[in-house]
Amino acid sequence: MTATPAGTTDFTSDELMEVNAARALASARTCFVGIGLPSTAANLARATVNPGLVLIYESGTIGSKPTRLPLSIGDGELAETADAVVPVPEMFNYWLQGGRIDVGFLGAAQVDRYANINTTVVDRGPDKPEGRLPGAGGAPEIASNCGKVLMVLRHSTRNFVRRLDFVTTLGHGGGPGDRKKLGMPGAGPTAVITDLGVLRPDPATAELVLTEVHPGVTVERVRAATGWELTVAGTVGTTEPPTPDELAALRTLKAAGKDAR
Amino acid sequence: MADIRSLQDAVADLVHDGDTVAMEGFTHLIPYAAAHEVIRQGITDLTLVRMTPDVIYDQLIGAGLVRKLVFSWGGNPGVGSLHRFRDAVENGWPRPLELDEHSHAGMANRYVAGASKLPFAVLRGYRGSDIPTRTDTVSTVVCPFTGEELAAVAALNPDVTVIHAQQADRAGNVQMWGLTGVQKEAALAADRVLVTVEEIVEELTPRPGGIVLPTWVIDAVSVVPGGAHPSYATGYSTRDNDFYQAWDPIARDREAFLTWIEENVRDNVRNSEGALTR
Numbered sequence: 105m106t107a108t109p110a111g112t113t114d115f116t117s118d119e120l121m122e123v124n125a126a127r128a129l130a131s132a133r134t135c136f137v138g139i140g141l142p143s144t145a146a147n148l149a150r151a152t153v154n155p156g157l158v159l160i161y162e163s164g165t166i167g168s169k170p171t172r173l174p175l176s177i178g179d180g181e182l183a184e185t186a187d188a189v190v191p192v193p194e195m196f197n198y199w200l201q202g203g204r205i206d207v208g209f210l211g212a213a214q215v216d217r218y219a220n221i222n223t224t225v226v227d228r229g230p231d232k233p234e235g236r237l238p239g240a241g242g243a244p245e246i247a248s249n250c251g252k253v254l255m256v257l258r259h260s261t262r263n264f265v266r267r268l269d270f271v272t273t274l275g276h277g278g279g280p281g282d283r284k285k286l287g288m289p290g291a292g293p294t295a296v297i298t299d300l301g302v303l304r305p306d307p308a309t310a311e312l313v314l315t316e317v318h319p320g321v322t323v324e325r326v327r328a329a330t331g332w333e334l335t336v337a338g339t340v341g342t343t344e345p346p347t348p349d350e351l352a353a354l355r356t357l358k359a360a361g362k363d364a365r
Numbered sequence: 366m367a368d369i370r371s372l373q374d375a376v377a378d379l380v381h382d383g384d385t386v387a388m389e390g391f392t393h394l395i396p397y398a399a400a401h402e403v404i405r406q407g408i409t410d411l412t413l414v415r416m417t418p419d420v421i422y423d424q425l426i427g428a429g430l431v432r433k434l435v436f437s438w439g440g441n442p443g444v445g446s447l448h449r450f451r452d453a454v455e456n457g458w459p460r461p462l463e464l465d466e467h468s469h470a471g472m473a474n475r476y477v478a479g480a481s482k483l484p485f486a487v488l489r490g491y492r493g494s495d496i497p498t499r500t501d502t503v504s505t506v507v508c509p510f511t512g513e514e515l516a517a518v519a520a521l522n523p524d525v526t527v528i529h530a531q532q533a534d535r536a537g538n539v540q541m542w543g544l545t546g547v548q549k550e551a552a553l554a555a556d557r558v559l560v561t562v563e564e565i566v567e568e569l570t571p572r573p574g575g576i577v578l579p580t581w582v583i584d585a586v587s588v589v590p591g592g593a594h595p596s597y598a599t600g601y602s603t604r605d606n607d608f609y610q611a612w613d614p615i616a617r618d619r620e621a622f623l624t625w626i627e628e629n630v631r632d633n634v635r636n637s638e639g640a641l642t643r
Contacts, residue, residue: 139442139443162469163391163392163393163544163546164391164544164545164546165544174443175443175604175606176392176442176443176604176606176609177391177392177442177443178391178392178393178442178544178546179392179443179604180393180543180597180599180603180604183393183543183544183599188574189543189544189545189574191545191546191547191549191550191576192391192416192469192473192546192547193473193474193476193477193547193550195473196469196470196473196474196488197470197473197474197477197488200470201470201488201489201490220493224466224495224496233454233455233456234454234455235455236439236446236450236451236454236455238438238439238440238446239436239437239438239439239440239466240437240438240466240467240468240469240494240496241417241437241438241468241469242438242468242469242470243468244468244470244490244491244492244493244494244496245468245469245470245488245489245490248489248490248492248493249489270495271493271494271495272494272495272496273493273494274492274493274494277493282493283493286492286493287489287492287513287514288492288493289489364606
């Protein structure tokens with residue numbers, strides 16, 4: 105493991121996260137894209153490692169090919185550039201529940217050591233009302249029915265918590281076999297990509313393990329940003345820094361989105 | 366049969382205090398003008414239904430007209446939180462808000478059951494989620510053929526569904542295209558249906574992927590050009606992304622919100638009459 109000295113890099117930690125999230129889609133055929141960071145990653149993948157990737161948005165678009173980052177899940181350009189636009193019940197019943205989508209790409213407000221997700225409510229302590237989050241959206245069934253699930257979110261003890269206040273979306277439950285017992289068709293979360301590194305479930309325990317850090321990030325820093333006693337792989341790799349092409353593609357996508365506003 | 370009538374009269378006749386109202390639209394074709402007319406008329410104690418309550422439901426909730434929300438994702442798409450929604454849920458301001466909360470797949474299927482006049486729908490959903498602990502409209506059912514346990518979700522049958530579409534003909538047949546979301550199901554599930562449209566045309570030209578709702582499933586059509594703003598109508602307008610951004614600081618502050626509603630909705634007689642005279 106090597107660390108690039110801080111201050112010598114010319115990319116941000118967010119860009120490291122976004123580029124690595126895009127690379128995780130290199131071999132996917134179809135991706136059900138969540139709002140926010142997953143959408144950034146999926147569109148960057150189309151611009152770099154996987155031009156043929158079929159992007160599917162819950163608003164009903166299949167095979168969207170936007171030239172900029174969509175400004176919402178129902179951005180007009182997603183529909184205008186799609187192979188097909190379908191009604192929302194069809195999207196969830198035929199395409200998602202029908203098992204036709206390889207990868208679900210999700211963000212989260214809170215995640216636990218088994219990659220379970222909370223996007224519903226957060227406990228703010230005694231005598232205080234629960235903090236309200238947006239809610240489930242498509243995530244519970246995306247995580248259940250897609251072949252596998254990738255996640256992308258920023259790494260902090262606020263997000264990576266010992267115990268979820270609410271389970272909106274099941275990852276690996278409480279350990280191996282839990283998904284199977286519930287009859288969930290997909291393999292569940294296979295990687296969580298953050299601005300510090302990459303976590304993957306241990307095949308034996310289903311618990312998320314730190315397998316890679318981004319250039320310049322130490323294992324100690326990831327541990328400090330994780331709300332549970334983080335297990336670390338025997339050998340922790342270092343992700344490849346973004347190539348100039350990847351960075352250029354990401355910045356072009358983001359700039360085009362700003363122009364559209 | 367759909368009567369073509371003013372928005373003011375249609376809302377007054379079709380939407381009543383205490384109703385369950387669905388104003389659907391998945392980012393696209395959201396019936397803002399109709400919702401503003403509901404605010405102007407002060408129609409209250411509503412149960413609002415929608416998969417993706419966004420800024421317009423934030424406005425109705427902040428105006429104190431909403432008792433309960435049935436939904437699956439509540440946010441300002443591409444921006445962040447709905448602050449009036451959060452304030453109502455977290456602090457009970459301006460009144461407490463009861464929630465019936467689902468996933469998107471669950472809500473879509475609840476409308477399908479409602480449109481099909483079935484009591485419930487089945488899906489392979491909600492597994493491992495805590496959502497069923499907070500609602501009495503999710504249960505389970507065992508497949509009589511395979512023995513598989515599946516989620517059952519209660520049908521949604523709104524008293525009124527309000528949607529926006531691109532065109533109607535003079536007989537009140539309506540066509541919409543682009544992202545058509547869950548609007549057809551929401552309309553067919555409801556007892557009463559109001560559709561606002563961009564324009565009346567002599568003849569509806571079939572569009573790829575377009576949905577036609579025949580006049581005999583609609584109660585009223587009102588002509589409201591731009592009635593989806595700040596959302597959009599494919600072929601007529603684009604989404605006003607700046608408005609969604611600008612809404613965030615307005616909605617964060619109770620006073621700023623109340624001032625905005627007074628100036629832009631309640632006192633906006635010119636806009637209201639402009640819509641009526643078309």
